[in-house]
Amino acid sequence: MTFLVPILICVVCVLYSYYLWKKSCPDTDNEPPKFPGALPILGHALQLIGDSCHLWRAVNDLANKSYDIGGVVAAYIGPRTIYVITDPDDFFTVANTSLEKDGFYDFAKPWLGEGLVTGKMSIWKNHRKLLNPAFSQIVLDGFLGVFNDQARKLVKDLEKEVGKGPFDHWTYTRHNALETICLTALGVDFTDHTILNSQYVHATEQIFNTMVDRFQKFWLHSPLTFRWSDVKKKQDACLKILHNMSYTVLRRRRAEFDVNNILPERKTGNTSGKKFKAFMDLLLELSVEKGVLNDREIREHVDTMIVGGHDTSANVLMYTLLLLGSHPEVQEKANQELRDVFGDSDRDVEKHDLSQLVYLEAILKESMRIYTIVPVVARRLDRNVQLKNYTLAAGRTCFMFLFGIHRHPMWGPDADQFKPDRWMDPATLPDNSNAFAGFSLGRRMCIGKTYALMSMKTTLSHVLRKYRFKGDHTKLELKLDVMLKPASGYYVSIEKRH
Numbered sequence: 001m002t003f004l005v006p007i008l009i010c011v012v013c014v015l016y017s018y019y020l021w022k023k024s025c026p027d028t029d030n031e032p033p034k035f036p037g038a039l040p041i042l043g044h045a046l047q048l049i050g051d052s053c054h055l056w057r058a059v060n061d062l063a064n065k066s067y068d069i070g071g072v073v074a075a076y077i078g079p080r081t082i083y084v085i086t087d088p089d090d091f092f093t094v095a096n097t098s099l100e101k102d103g104f105y106d107f108a109k110p111w112l113g114e115g116l117v118t119g120k121m122s123i124w125k126n127h128r129k130l131l132n133p134a135f136s137q138i139v140l141d142g143f144l145g146v147f148n149d150q151a152r153k154l155v156k157d158l159e160k161e162v163g164k165g166p167f168d169h170w171t172y173t174r175h176n177a178l179e180t181i182c183l184t185a186l187g188v189d190f191t192d193h194t195i196l197n198s199q200y201v202h203a204t205e206q207i208f209n210t211m212v213d214r215f216q217k218f219w220l221h222s223p224l225t226f227r228w229s230d231v232k233k234k235q236d237a238c239l240k241i242l243h244n245m246s247y248t249v250l251r252r253r254r255a256e257f258d259v260n261n262i263l264p265e266r267k268t269g270n271t272s273g274k275k276f277k278a279f280m281d282l283l284l285e286l287s288v289e290k291g292v293l294n295d296r297e298i299r300e301h302v303d304t305m306i307v308g309g310h311d312t313s314a315n316v317l318m319y320t321l322l323l324l325g326s327h328p329e330v331q332e333k334a335n336q337e338l339r340d341v342f343g344d345s346d347r348d349v350e351k352h353d354l355s356q357l358v359y360l361e362a363i364l365k366e367s368m369r370i371y372t373i374v375p376v377v378a379r380r381l382d383r384n385v386q387l388k389n390y391t392l393a394a395g396r397t398c399f400m401f402l403f404g405i406h407r408h409p410m411w412g413p414d415a416d417q418f419k420p421d422r423w424m425d426p427a428t429l430p431d432n433s434n435a436f437a438g439f440s441l442g443r444r445m446c447i448g449k450t451y452a453l454m455s456m457k458t459t460l461s462h463v464l465r466k467y468r469f470k471g472d473h474t475k476l477e478l479k480l481d482v483m484l485k486p487a488s489g490y491y492v493s494i495e496k497r498h
C-alpha cells in the first residue's frame with residue numbers, strides 16, 4: 001500500500017497545479033465556443049499526438065470549426081485554453097494589441113534568444129526600431145547583385161536535371177536560399193560546398209525537427225521534463241554547430257575594423273562584383289557607433305535572419321515552381337511578362353525591372369495564399385481582448401491561423417484554386433486589407449517582406465527565362481513542421497526554353 005502514497009501525492013499536485021492555472025486566467029463573460037471532443041483534464045491534447053501530417057489535419061479541423069462559429073474557437077491542452085482565430089479583422093486586432101509572443105516560442109530560444117521572432121516585448125520594441133534601417137530600400141538594393149548571382153547559380157545547378165524527369169527541386173531552392181542569406185546576413189560565402197556547409201544545413205534542418213517534436217509531445221513542454229529528454233540532447237548537438245558558426249564569423253569580422261572604426265566593404269563573388277553591406281556589418285557598426293548591441297545580441301539577430309530568411313523563401317519558391325508546373329497557362333503568361341521586360345536578353349534584373357514584374361508578384365502572393373508557409377503564429381494575451389463576436393481572456397494563448405485567413409469564405413467559392421489573375425484587378429480581391437497575411441499582420445509582421453519579394457522575383461526571373469517546369473501539385477500531402485511542408489511528392493521536371 002505504501003507505494004500508493006507517492007502516486008497519490010503526484011495526482012494531488014497535478015490537480016492542484018491544474019486548479020491554480022485555471023484560476024490564474026479566469027473566463028470572460030463572452031468566451032468563444034469550445035472545439036468539440038475535449039476530455040476531462042487533458043482537453044484536446046490527445047488529438048495533437050501523431051505525426052506532423054496528423055497535426056496538419058488537426059489544425060485544419062480547428063480552422064473549419066472556427067469559420068462556422070464566427071471566426072474564433074477555443075481548444076484546450078490540459079489546463080491551457082488556446083484560442084484559434086481565422087477572422088482577418090480579429091487577427092489584426094490581436095496582432096496589434098498583444099505584442100508578446102506565446103511561451104511556445106521559448107522552444108526556439110536556446111537558438112534564437114531574444115532575436116526579433118522570439119524576443120520578449122520589452123526588448124523587441126527597442127530592437128525592432130534599431131533593426132528597421134537595416135531593411136531600408138537602400139540597403140536591400142545593395143543585395144541585388146547577390147540575388148542575381150545566386151539566381152544564376154541556381155540556373156546552372158538545375159542544368160543537370162534537364163530532360164531527366166521528375167526530381168526534388170526543394171534541395172536546390174533550399175541550398176541556394178541558405179547561401180543567399182548567409183551572404184547577405186553574415187557576409188559568408190558558402191557556395192564552395194564545404195563540409196561545414198553541409199553540417200550547417202543539416203543542423204538547421206534537425207533543430208526544426210526537435211522543436212516540432214517538443215510541441216507534439218505535450219509532456220516535454222515543461223523545461224523540467226525537456227531537460228532530461230533525448231530531444232534536448234539532439235537540440236544541443238545542433239546548437240553547438242549553429243552557434244559556433246555565427247560566433248566565429250562575428251569575431252573574425254569584428255577583428256577587421258580598421259583604426260578609424262570602419263569595416264572594409266564586401267563585394268559579391270561572381271559576375272556582378274557589386275558592393276553590399278551584410279546585416280552583421282550593419283549591426284556591428286551600430287554596436288561600435290552607439291554602443292547598443294553586444295556580441296550575443298548580434299549573434300541572435302543574425303541567426304534569426306538566417307532562420308526567418310531562408311527556409312521561408314526557399315519553400316515559397318519550391319511551391320511556386322510546382323504550381324507553375326501544374327498551370328502551364330500561368331507559366332506562359334509569366335514568360336510573356338519576362339519577354340516584355342527583358343526581351344530575348346538574359347541580362348541581370350535591375351532595380352527598375354522589379355516594379356514592372358507585377359504578374360510575377362501576383363504569382364508569388366497567390367502561391368503564398370494557397371500554401372501558407374508560416375501557417376500559424378501565436379501570441380500571449382496580456383489583457384482581455386474584445387473581438388467582433390467574443391472577448392478573449394488575459395493570460396491565455398492565441399493561435400492566429402494565417403492559412404485560415406487565406407481560405408476564408410471572403411475569398412469566394414474558388415478560394416482553393418491557384419489563380420494569380422485575381423491579384424491583377426482589385427475588384428476580384430476581397431474587400432478587406434487584412435485578407436492577405438502571408439507575412440503576418442500588424443506591428444510584428446515580417447521585417448524581411450521586401451527582401452523576400454525582391455530575392456524571389458529575381459530568382460524566378462532568371463529560372464523561368466531558362467526553363468519550362470512541369471509538375472502536379474494536386475498529389476501533395478502536407479505536414480506541419482513549424483512551417484507547412486510537403487510530406488511527399490514535391491517533384492517537378494524541367495526542360496530548356498528556346
Ligand code: HEM
Pocket residue numbers: 116117128304305306308309310312313316373374376377378438439440443444445446447448449451452
Ligand atoms: C517568403 C518569405 C517569408 C515569409 C513567408 C515570412 C513570414 C513571416 C511571418 C509570418 C512572420 C511572423 C512570425 C510570427 O509572428 O511568429 C515573420 C517574421 C519575421 N521575419 Fe519573415 N518571412 C519571410 C522572409 C523573411 C526574410 C527574408 C527575413 C530576413 C532576411 C525575415 C525575417 C523575419 C523576422 C526577423 C521576423 C520577426 C519580426 C518581428 O517580430 O519583429 N523573414 N516572417
